[in-house]
Structures are given as C-alpha cells and as structure tokens.
Amino acid sequence: MDWFSVHLAARAPAGSSSGTALDAAADVLMDLLAAHDGVVSAGHGGWDATVSVHADHAQSAAERGAALIEEKAAQAGFPGWPVVRVEAVRQDVLDAENERPTLPALVSAPEAAELLGVSAQRVHELAADHASFPEAVYELRTGKLWLRDAIITFGQRWERRPGRPRKVTAPVR
C-alpha cells in the first residue's frame, strides 16, 4: 500500500456560478478534509479539492479519493456540479514533481551565444537562416527568448563548418 494524492475538479454548468457561497463552503470543506491532508480552492464557477489516501494502486486511490471528496463536499454545502477531472498520483512522485521548477529555463541571445560558443550576432544569423535553429518561445521588445534546453540540443546536433562562412559572389561575366 502506498500514499496517493487525489485531485478532483468540479465545474458549474454554464450560467450557475456562486462565488460567495462557495467561499463559506470551502472553509467547511477544509475542516472536513483536514484529517485527509485536504486542500481546497473554490470560486468563479468551480471548485477543486485534493486529499491523500492509502491504496494499492492509482486506480483504486482515484476511486476512493473522489468518493471521499464528493461526500464531504456535499456535506460542506457545495452544489452537485459535474466532476470534470480526477487524478491520482503516488505521493513520492508528486513530491519529486513539486521540486522541479514550473517555468523552464530561458535564455536570451547573449546567453545562447555563450552556450554555442559564438557571438550574439551569429545567434541572430542562425535564428534567421538556419532551418534547425529552435523557434523563440517569447519575443519581447528587447529581443527573443529561447528554451535553454532547445539551444543546448541544437548545439549538439549542429554541424559546424570551420572558418568564416563562404561569401556568395556574383558570377563574373
């Protein structure tokens, strides 16, 4: 048996949201789920709750956790809105996920240049001309931002040709 974190999301049918009432119900649900490591968020036409349950596998954890949350949510006074998501994840896996940054590492042209061992100007040339150069994920007024991992991967696959790029000259007639 392992501990699983079970998350359930319920959403209001169109046109039936009630923020203030949900806030009071959310406080009650926090009390009711406290013994199950419960966490609640509610408002704007929906609510979410997470609990921890002890189970043999993720599927039975999802069933038990969802049933527990739905029972306590009804007691707390939540309307019987449709459940739109149920997820179960083993607690140690969730802990590992929580330690990974949500936002991937980004780099601007000077940092990309450092990673590739070229000048910032060359990065701009590559971005404009090289078919395999990664797409920028953001384009700000101050310049482009790329995923750091994408630049590193490009650097590993890029077949560099030594020396200056050959000048393209017009044929002599």
Next chain:
Amino acid sequence: MLSDRPGREVPKDYREVITHLIDSQGWTYQKPRGGGYPQLRRADAAQPPVKVPKTPSSQRTFSNWLAEIRRKGGLWPPLRK
C-alpha cells in the same frame, strides 16, 4: 488590491511560498476573516483562490497544497540564477 502579509496564522513552510508569490508573482494573500481559512489568489482574477491550512500540517498536506498552487499557475520553486 493590497495583499496582507502571512504571519503566525499559517505554518512556516507555507509562509515562505506565500511571501515569494506575493513579492515576485503578484499574488494576493488574505488573512482569515471571522474564523475562516486564509486564502491565496493569483493576479489573474479568473483563477479561484486557494485556501491555506492554518495549523501545522503533515508533509502530505503541504505537498498537496504546493501542487494546487502550481496547478493555478504559481511558479515554485524559484528559478536559480
């Protein structure tokens, strides 16, 4: 909307995350009014507020809460420079 600052009403682990979200990501924190739970809301008002446990809780509760914060768009842990 001005944010409250988290105090002793929430456990220390939570306080560290809440303070970071207020100072770096524009979230707002509201202390409990009349016996309810404190809550944390993202700058994007379309996201529902997340309740914060008041008493020292288990590591599993903290982990579940952190996952909910991340689901709502909170960036944690902070990126290393």
